[in-house]
Amino acid sequence: MVIYSNNGKYASFLSDKYTRDDNTGYYLSSKLFNGKRKRLHIAVWEYFNGDIPMGYQIHHKDFNKNNNEISNLELKTVHDHLSLHAKLHTKEHVMEFHKKGIEAAKKWHASSDGSQWHKKRYDQMKDKLHQKIKRICPVCGNGFETTRTHENAFCSNNCRSAYRRRSGVDNEKRTCIICGNEFTTNKYSKAKTCSPKCYTKSRLQTMQNKKYKKAQ
Known part of the structure; x- marks a missing residue:
């Protein structure tokens, strides 16, 4: 030992x-x-x-x-x-070189030379970046214009939300508070029941509870 x-x-x-x-x-x-x-x-x-x-x-x-x-x-x-050991040394060397490169890049981009380069680059590219592009909204079919810097696939937030609802990307599973059955709904929905029938029962229960509390 x-x-x-x-x-x-x-x-x-x-x-x-x-x-x-x-x-x-x-x-x-x-x-x-x-x-x-x-x-x-x-x-x-x-x-x-x-x-x-x-x-x-x-x-x-x-x-x-x-x-x-x-x-x-x-x-x-x-x-x-x-x-x-050569493989380990190479891996460590590459990681250290990469780390130093990132730090050096951060300093340069924050420097006066870096700021001037970004400004020059923007001046060269701004016409293309802000160029108008014509598109057709996949939800409502209306035509609209967008730019390369803020390229949109939909003509409005309403159409974007409608597309997400249709695709079910925001759906989740919940359990009905009345019948206990599992149902699917949008995660941003406040729905607690699986059907109009269960919703009506839920409303009646809520009203009865309120009357009972008042009577006390």
């Missing part, structure tokens, strides 16, 4: 001491083995499994160099090990 210091800088395994190298992140032994400072994860692997075969390396399964328990170590060929 590996024991770490409170600050994580030092570790010990068996009778050997290790110090984390700030450049590589690996824990290196305090004493030399064949003229080299052995890495902690290699020492742990070799203690449980023997010497590492030629052409193989020891990999941290969770990519965490601070987790040197034997359960987190596995044997991989040099090719597979390098390929795995």
Whole structure:
């Protein structure tokens, strides 16, 4: 079992001491083995499994160099090990590059140069953006004009609402408060009953309740 210091800088395994190298992140032994400072994860692997075969390396399964328990170590060929880390490095590099690009773009668009570019671009495109387009309303069949910046498929809000009601895009299931049957209605509707018959019963119940309250 590996024991770490409170600050994580030092570790010990068996009778050997290790110090984390700030450049590589690996824990290196305090004493030399064949003229080299052995890495902690290699020492742990070799203690449980023997010497590492030629052409193989020891990999941290969770990519965490601070987790040197034997359960987190596995044997991989040099090719597979390098390929795995190369993919991770590429992914992290792309994400970091993308993040920096977004931040740089925000700053530039908010800058004086960015504002001037947007103004110039708008001046070049404003005639096309505000160009009138003729359309036929799919609900009422009337012709109307719209623009590219505010392109509408309907001639009015009434027709847009009518289309949504017909398509059922805003429908939902409810349970009738009178008969208990399930019915479909628009989610913006205040309907609580499934039919005119149940609605009439609901109204009568409401009136009776009001009379009863007054009588009290």
